[in-house]
Structures are given as C-alpha cells and as structure tokens.
Amino acid sequence: MDCLVNSGHRPKIMVTNDDGIDAPGLRALVQVLVSTNLYEVLVCAPDSEKSAVSHSITWIHALAVKRVEIEGATAYAVSGTPADSASLGISTTLFPSIPDLVISGINMGSNCGYHIVYSGTVAGAREAFLNGIPSVSVSYNWVAGKSNVHDFKLAAEACLPMISAVLAEIKKQRYPERCFVNIDLPTDVVNHKGYKLTKQGKSVVKMGWRQVTSNTQGRRVLSTMTMDTNPEVCTEMDASPISGEHLLFKREVRGAPVLEDDTDYQCLLEGYITVTPLGALSPADIDCQAYFKTLVPGVLESSSSSAL
Structure with a gap:
C-alpha cells in the first residue's frame, strides 16, 4: 500500500460509522479532525442508522451514493452498511486514493466484550483492516441523563493523541498489520484517567x-x-x-454485566479510555484447542465402529 503519510502530504483520514452520516458523533469527529488542519478528511458513511448490523454487506443490489456537504471534508452517504461504506471508501472508486487511516465512529454507546461482534461501528474498522488499511473504531459510553451532544466533541478531542500516534507509527512503517484498534471513551470523558491497554471482555449483558x-x-x-x-x-x-x-x-x-480485571468494559467503568487491539477473528482458548486435539483424531474411527 502506498501511503501518502510517507510522502510529505497531509495524511488522509476516512471516517465512517454505523449511526449514519448525520449522527452527532461522526459530525463531531470530522469537525475536530478538520479543525486541526493536519489531515485531509474523507467521509463515507451509511445514509441512515445501521446500528448492530455487524459485518453484513450488500451483495446483490447496487449501492446508492450521494454527495453530502460537510465543511472541510469530502463526504458521501451510502445506502448500504458500515462495512459497505468502508469498503467503497477505500476502494479508490469513490475517492482518488487510498486513505492512510480509517476511523469508524464516534458511536453513541460503548462497544465492549461480545457486543463487538454485533457492532456496525467495529465492522467499519474491521473491513478496512481486512483490506490492509490501518483502522480504529471509536465509541463513547453514552448514558441517558448524564451525557449530552457536546460530549462527542470532547471525546473526539480526547482521541487526537492516539490518532496522531498511530499515524506517526504508520509513517515510520512500524504499525502492526495483524490487528486494528477498538477505543471506548468513558461517560465523564472530560475527567478521563488516560489511555489504558485492555483486552476484549465477555458479554456486557x-x-x-x-x-x-x-x-x-x-x-x-x-x-x-x-x-x-x-x-x-x-x-x-x-x-x-x-x-x-x-x-x-x-x-x-x-442480566448483569460481566466484569473482569483489565478488560475493556471494567476499565471503561473505572474512567479510562480503553484501547483494545482486535483481530479479524477471535481464536479459541488454548484449553479448547487441547480438547479437540484429543477428540478429532478418534472421530472417524468411532464412527466406523458404530456403523458395524
């Protein structure tokens, strides 16, 4: 991949999401990125809310794409899913070149534990990752009665150091190719305790x-x-x-949340901005591998014996 971040040009950041192109989280993120004057900002996002669609894609029907006015950015609304939007945006079919980084978010509501599987926000970042593009998914832990729309701008500003660090690593060609990053920001984002590296937990509810x-x-x-x-x-x-x-x-x-030390949701509740590296698929636990290592070799033999 020929990243422009290595050629002296402003890095290209493409933003997508699952809440739709008019969502306050996406608009706040784009506004903050544009205001830095450090990046060329592209937007390719669903034209309406597509929450919890996971990594579904549109296969049979054509996608309808419409230009949308967002100050400082080149933006398009897509009739498909977050994965569709990310795929189209990085394909050079819509934009003339491949982005250096894809950011999916900022989602209204956290994406932790097994809920990552359902998340369209995470899927937008995963789709870029599957195509070899560095990517980050970002979610804000919105709580009714405590949060307000202005918190999305605070969340976007809190993410800037991580975005800058990731782009610096890409420029140095040191950024890992075998993972992407899922970031969750705490409800009281203005008083966050800093970044914390976490692992994906179990189902929240x-x-x-x-x-x-x-x-x-x-x-x-x-x-x-x-x-x-x-x-x-x-x-x-x-x-x-x-x-x-x-x-x-x-x-x-x-049911109640599943809370475990050093996992995404636990640390999020403690007030940290959680940074969770993810892969395309979650490998089975080691003990499961050991179990099937014993089971599988004898399956055919057992089946043949029972047929006699």
Missing part, C-alpha cells in the same frame, strides 16, 4: 425475548440516538401486515 400482543408493541424500535437525544421522539419501523397466526416477540436486555 445478556439478551432475552418477551412475547408481546400487538404489532406496534412488537415492532417499535428506538435508536440509541433518538431515544437519548430527544426522549419525546420515537422511531417506529414500517410495520408490514401480521396475521393472527403469528406470535410476536420483542428483544430485551437481561
């Missing part, structure tokens, strides 16, 4: 299901952004007709 009785009750969806920034506004999905033969179930959160 468990998901459950509750049976409901009406179409409206079962299909109402509140985005994190809509719910927390404007409590009086409820966004409801377009409800397709459901016959009386169907059972309706609504997802709900159950």
Whole structure:
C-alpha cells in the first residue's frame, strides 16, 4: 500500500460509522479532525442508522451514493452498511486514493466484550483492516441523563493523541498489520484517567425475548440516538401486515454485566479510555484447542465402529 503519510502530504483520514452520516458523533469527529488542519478528511458513511448490523454487506443490489456537504471534508452517504461504506471508501472508486487511516465512529454507546461482534461501528474498522488499511473504531459510553451532544466533541478531542500516534507509527512503517484498534471513551470523558491497554471482555449483558400482543408493541424500535437525544421522539419501523397466526416477540436486555480485571468494559467503568487491539477473528482458548486435539483424531474411527 502506498501511503501518502510517507510522502510529505497531509495524511488522509476516512471516517465512517454505523449511526449514519448525520449522527452527532461522526459530525463531531470530522469537525475536530478538520479543525486541526493536519489531515485531509474523507467521509463515507451509511445514509441512515445501521446500528448492530455487524459485518453484513450488500451483495446483490447496487449501492446508492450521494454527495453530502460537510465543511472541510469530502463526504458521501451510502445506502448500504458500515462495512459497505468502508469498503467503497477505500476502494479508490469513490475517492482518488487510498486513505492512510480509517476511523469508524464516534458511536453513541460503548462497544465492549461480545457486543463487538454485533457492532456496525467495529465492522467499519474491521473491513478496512481486512483490506490492509490501518483502522480504529471509536465509541463513547453514552448514558441517558448524564451525557449530552457536546460530549462527542470532547471525546473526539480526547482521541487526537492516539490518532496522531498511530499515524506517526504508520509513517515510520512500524504499525502492526495483524490487528486494528477498538477505543471506548468513558461517560465523564472530560475527567478521563488516560489511555489504558485492555483486552476484549465477555458479554456486557445478556439478551432475552418477551412475547408481546400487538404489532406496534412488537415492532417499535428506538435508536440509541433518538431515544437519548430527544426522549419525546420515537422511531417506529414500517410495520408490514401480521396475521393472527403469528406470535410476536420483542428483544430485551437481561442480566448483569460481566466484569473482569483489565478488560475493556471494567476499565471503561473505572474512567479510562480503553484501547483494545482486535483481530479479524477471535481464536479459541488454548484449553479448547487441547480438547479437540484429543477428540478429532478418534472421530472417524468411532464412527466406523458404530456403523458395524
């Protein structure tokens, strides 16, 4: 990859997300990056909210792309997913050259533990990583009643030292190619305790299901952004007709967080900006490898014996 960060030009940073191109987190990040006058800022993000779509991609249908005015940046809204947006943005089909760094965020809500698997924000960074582009996903631990939209600017400013450090390492050709970085910022971001290297924890909460009785009750969806920034506004999905033969179930959160020392969510709650290196896939624990090392060789022999 021919990174312009090595040629004396301003580094190119491409921003994407899963909350949509109009989300306050993305807009704050772009504003802060532009205000430094150190980077050429590109934006390629979904045209609407695509939270929790994980690493889904659009395969059959064409993507619709529209130019969007964002001061100081070259920006496009994409009809697809975060992974679609990241892929298109780094392809040189939309922009004339490959970005030096992709940043996905700033997400409204933390992305820790197993929730990283569901996250469209993390997927935007992972897609860049899969294509050999250094990338970072960024999330802010929004809490209703405590957080406000201005916190996104504070979060973006708090990320600048890490962004600068990553670009410096890329310029020196020392940045690792086998991982990307997931950053979570604490709720009280102005009083954060600094950066802390962490590892991915387990699931923060468990998901459950509750049976409901009406179409409206079962299909109402509140985005994190809509719910927390404007409590009086409820966004409801377009409800397709459901016959009386169907059972309706609504997802709900159950259980307590899983807290472990030196993991992302635990350190985030302690007030640190967590920095968690991630790979494309999570390898199985060593004890699981040992278990299957014993099991697999005897499977065919056992199957042949039982057939006799």
